[in-house]
Amino acid sequence: MDNGLHLYNTLTRKKEQFVPLHAPGVGMYVCGPTVYSDVHLGNCRTFVSFDLIFRYLSHLGYKVRYVRNITDAGHLEGDRDEGDDKFAKRAKLEQLEPMEIVQKYTLGFHEVLRMFNTLPPSIEPTATGHILEQIEMIKLIISNGYAYEINGTVYFDVKKYSEKYNYTILTNRNLEDMYANTRELGGQDEKHGRLDFALWIKAKPETLMQWPSPWGLGFPGWHIECSAMSEKYLGAEFDIHGGGMDLAATHHTNEIAQSEACNHTQPAKYWMHTNMLTVNGVRMSKSAGNGFLPEELFTGNHLLLKKGYSPMTVKFFMLQAHYRSTLDFSNEALEASEKGFKRLMAAVTLIDKLSVSGENSFDFDALKTRCLLAMNDDFNSPVLIAELFEAVRMINNIYDGKANISAEGLNKLKELVQNFVFDVLGLKDESNDSGNLKEVLDMVIQLRTEAKENKDYATSDKIRIGLQQIGIKLKDSKEGTTWSKE
Template sequence: MNSELKIYNTLNRETSIFKPIHAGLVGMYVCGPTVYSNAHLGNARTYISFDIMFRYFLHLGYKVRYVRNITDAGHLEGDRDEGEDKFAKKAKLEQLEPMEIVQKYSLDFHEVLRQFNTLPPSIEPTATGHIIEQIEMTKKIIANGYAYESNGSIYFDVEKFSKAYNYTALSNRNLDELLNNTRTLDGQDEKKGRLDFALWIKAKPEHIMRWQSPWGEGFPGWHLECSAMSSKYLGNEFDIHGGGMDLVPTHHTNEIAQNIACHHTQPARYWVHTNMLTVNGQKMSKSLGNSFLPAELFSGNHPLLERGYSPMTVRFFMLQAHYRSTLDLSNEALQAAEKGLARLLNACKLASQLKTGNVSSFSVEELKDKVYAALNEDFNTPIALANLFEAVKYVNLVNDGKETLTAADQAALAQFLNQMVKDVLGLKPEQEAGTEKIDGLMKMLISMRAEAKNKKDFATSDFIRDQLKEIGIEIKDGKEGTSFSIL
């Protein structure tokens, strides 16, 4: 492999060679979910994208510390800092304790990511578990002069900050326009500036989730937790910070401001942002009501779906697009993905069973170079897959006896294919046939049917096939005998 990994950095809008701060180590922080409702498919796309990066770093031999938080407090509804706490609101709605809400949707989130075969992060810290760190950080920011107290709440002074630093470096927005465009405040607002955001919020009497602080009882602002936890576990400066693109203008912008105001340094070298999943060309989001829940997709129980698709089909579907492009969800696209994935996985299996010859008419090294080159080009999974499909075709040709491979090349190809598909892309075969007992039964039925076929008793052989089909088992007559799959 002769190319180096390049990553697109939102900070300077350039793709550049990745150089870790400490050789051999990668520190990566990704903004996790706010666990007040079910994770939808758009959320899943983001975490699948970062899972690919995580897996690829591991594959390249890096030691990775992957931190992904759980937001279980402090995230408010609606207008910046005035809305209701999301957990409190949902808790009222579902008649549960806020922490029951947190537990319920954390479990859901983990279950969804497990189904998509994403690797768990190294550390998964929660906001409520780091209140002390957040209070400390707030104190420091106040001491450094970039935050002020107002009626028991602490706000970040964006205007003051922007005089010393470039507040909009990440979003590349015009600060003056932002100042003028932001919604007019009503008179009772506690903030000095329009863009100021809360670091610490004074709890109203009815607020359940509250903690003691030097400024009275309250709870932390949403942006603060990521700053506090990333610096705690990865240091004041680390390699990669990621999240969905929609976090750029507000959440990540504020996070950077907090870190600079506290530690005098920008937290991450590379800012990586994933693009949105769309449905009929529109962003999938909770507020638009066009969300797909993974469970709905798997079962097909959704008005826009004709039938269900497996988690691996969905994962493959997502990998066919680059993580920085929008991706549109549709029945046809999912069907295409389903078949493509089956072909790919079949070739993985076939590759290790190929008959070998004296010469190879295919260069495994060349394939490897192409696949690595693709992944090194900002994790370009669609191109990597395109190259893997060249190998799929070749595997099939060898299997048909139209091309040949030496034993060494066959082993190398089989290993590489499986490593890429399973370890790096995280695609695994669906649940294999079934239990031993089912396998035994099927073996018996298949041999009975073969016997009937030999006697040209096609009525019996077709009866077996049709009956099995009805209970959801499909029989396929191949060259190497008959196989079956459970639908």
């Protein structure tokens, strides 16, 4: 299928024509959350971005198997296997069983993504549900000569692997510099090399989450779960592997090494990464005190926020930046996105009120082509949104009687809005989430209309001003009165 789609491949560091391995099927694996704490905004940006990709590939006619894992095993704090067990720490802190922690934060993660109107993945496997697959992969890596066991812990041999394969192929880092810059870790003298990482970790007696294995009781390392689950559901070779850019240097680098050591082939053809978040130009982080939870953005309950913003406003804000670019949060930027999103939705609600008359004043086919070209250019949502605001201009001009639209043109316009605003971007009109607000406002507007007809302008103005004070703006035209949220 020649779709014209080009995407940036982190592996080759250039844009490439997207050619699926098994079209019309597409396999996509995205690293999901570690569910031991609330999902943070950086996670949300990644999942909103890959939801956009999932939606657009489906729009092009591909049958996409989208796999997004849940990390619910007791991994250690650091990339190099040091620190305490995350789940054990949280379970002790909240006085819960580890799987209660998993359930609590998994439900919270799903609720946040529901508020962002993302589609669920095709499969959402858990690390604890695939211990056997991870053990079998580790056994094969050992038999192929790329891992070794010491005192119940299995390590991946990076030096041995690097003799045949390029360990830094994803990041293009210098391997010798990596050895020189990697610090010695206390208690890990048993490892053959500083860059070696754990595939299986021996459990301490007090470890809450542990499983039997050929090497004794223990639990899997962080990286092996994604290699095992992506192979199980997508095969040894699949199309797209994605995640945040922070995963590339260690997690994804080690995934490639594990899969190649096991199957002698690269697991994914295209690697895609979303960029970081900043706040007023400073990188978002817990240590900087400028990190936001989604709920804090929605409620405005944060020292850096002037007010709260709706989920669709935040999603629209994210989509206004390309997934590979840095996204900077500020009150001014959020307020601008809020106005832009309301303007877009206000225009969408006018479509059913447009009057068909004469020939089209606008070329809707050309607009559709430009929308496709934007998305075909590495899923360029900012350019797509700019094209959709051209549609907003068209709608407003037609509604105001400054331009014409035919019946055929109206159908094309409706299809374009449905395809790109709702199906591809995954936006929704939040006024529909306000219970019976529409019915109440329709009744209030009718009362105001009757007051005007009776020349009771004092009541008419009182209704208009009162609605404006609670954020409802009325617009009068020859076609009647419409409303929108300010």
